[in-house]
Amino acid sequence: MEIFDVMGEHNHEQIVFGFDKDVGLRAIIAIHNTALGPALGGTRMWPYRSTEDALTDALRLSRGMTYKAAACGLSLGGGKGVIIGDPERDKSEVLFRDYGRLVDGLHGRFITGEDVGVGVSDIEWMRAETKYVVGISEALGGGGDPSPVTARGVVFAMKACALEVFQRQSLHGLKVMIQGLGQVGMHLAEFLHQEQAELLVADLNERRVLLAVDKFNATPVGVDEVYGADADIFAPCALGAIVNDETIPKFRVKIICGAANNQLADEKRHGLALKDFEILYAPDYVANAGGLINVANELEGYSRDRAFQQVRAIYDTVRELIEVSKSEDIPTNIASNRVAERRIDQIAKLRRTFVTEPSASYQEGRVFH
Numbered sequence: 001m002e003i004f005d006v007m008g009e010h011n012h013e014q015i016v017f018g019f020d021k022d023v024g025l026r027a028i029i030a031i032h033n034t035a036l037g038p039a040l041g042g043t044r045m046w047p048y049r050s051t052e053d054a055l056t057d058a059l060r061l062s063r064g065m066t067y068k069a070a071a072c073g074l075s076l077g078g079g080k081g082v083i084i085g086d087p088e089r090d091k092s093e094v095l096f097r098d099y100g101r102l103v104d105g106l107h108g109r110f111i112t113g114e115d116v117g118v119g120v121s122d123i124e125w126m127r128a129e130t131k132y133v134v135g136i137s138e139a140l141g142g143g144g145d146p147s148p149v150t151a152r153g154v155v156f157a158m159k160a161c162a163l164e165v166f167q168r169q170s171l172h173g174l175k176v177m178i179q180g181l182g183q184v185g186m187h188l189a190e191f192l193h194q195e196q197a198e199l200l201v202a203d204l205n206e207r208r209v210l211l212a213v214d215k216f217n218a219t220p221v222g223v224d225e226v227y228g229a230d231a232d233i234f235a236p237c238a239l240g241a242i243v244n245d246e247t248i249p250k251f252r253v254k255i256i257c258g259a260a261n262n263q264l265a266d267e268k269r270h271g272l273a274l275k276d277f278e279i280l281y282a283p284d285y286v287a288n289a290g291g292l293i294n295v296a297n298e299l300e301g302y303s304r305d306r307a308f309q310q311v312r313a314i315y316d317t318v319r320e321l322i323e324v325s326k327s328e329d330i331p332t333n334i335a336s337n338r339v340a341e342r343r344i345d346q347i348a349k350l351r352r353t354f355v356t357e358p359s360a361s362y363q364e365g366r367v368f369h
């Protein structure tokens with residue numbers, strides 16, 4: 001693998017390798033872009049089959065974080081860490097503290113938190129070595145569980161879509177099919193019930209379905225029947241790749257908007273297919289950005305009220321990308337990528353202008369402190 005060619009493919013800024021033979025640390029931090037601010041992204045622990053697989057994952061995920069932060073108007077860049085190892089077997093305090101030192105050595109260019117295989121207690125070990133971590137427990141002044149904020153963000157994304165499709169300011173009376181009643185899905189059901197939406201729900205776990213039926217007057221739907229359900233909105237909150245060649249012709253909904261990551265099996269083809277079928281798609285990384293907004297909030301001293309306020313921005317972001325999608329006749333997922341790229345380009349240009357052409361106030365001799 002020719003590392004600089006790989007970095008050049010999507011313009012990654014920096015890759016950091018961390019190794020400690022005694023501790024067993026093998027970690028990679030990929031920083032994709034810091035034009036808007038420090039790179040923020042979780043750290044994943046996974047038994048990758050090869051270093052190349054781990055690097056590929058870090059590069060792909062860090063780039064995704066750049067787009068997510070940029071599209072949602074956050075002053076953050078994109079990065080991601082991966083630790084090669086089995087989270088069931090290889091975790092230890094010394095490993096995570098060692099990794100924390102690696103993160104600390106980047107002096108805030110990279111800020112990290114939880115991801116697959118890395119939990120709150122691991123973050124607390126890292127935190128003993130670096131302040132550049134987020135996603136810490138409420139007891140230690142962090143944001144705690146992000147899922148209610150994520151669910152609130154999905155509601156704002158849904159409202160923006162409902163305004164476009166049904167010319168409605170509220171979700172009152174609309175039928176929403178929720179796939180997955182986990183951490184996010186159950187909170188989503190609660191908020192939608194408060195909005196007086198009608199709920200259809202499905203989960204592999206029958207207890208959770210019964211809970212939603214009981215608490216939110218939801219109608220249960222079999223896990224295999226969700227795609228053809230008679231509803232207005234489909235809210236995927238369980239699995240990725242649920243928008244694919246098989247499911248698209250089954251959908252009877254007019255909107256797809258949920259928290260699950262990587263909803264489109266094929267970004268290009270299935271984004272276009274949804275547009276052709278006149279189904280409005282709220283791009284997953286925008287609809288579920290509440291999780292990122294929640295941890296970013298910790299950087300300013302966490303406040304749940306402020307986090308709930310900040311996720312309102314998702315409404316405006318979705319409205320903006322719907323407008324771009326219509327005016328440029330492109331699918332919404334491509335529109336959100338463009339919104340993100342344009343913002344990064346503008347800010348990067350501003351920085352270049354400042355460096356190469358001193359501003360008027362600089363020429364007048366005023367100095368900033």
Ligand code: NAD
Binds near residue numbers: 179183238
């Ligand atoms: P979770 O594991 O708590 O919940 C997932 C639920 O989906 C479980 O109840 C599970 O039984 C159910 N499920 C699994 N397969 C199913 C199927 N075939 N049909 C119906 N239900 C099924 O996860 P979560 O934290 O609620 O996250 C849901 C999705 O949102 C994930 O894709 C996650 O990556 C994404 N996400 C979550 C957050 C967050 O704040 N938790 C933030 C951003 C994105």
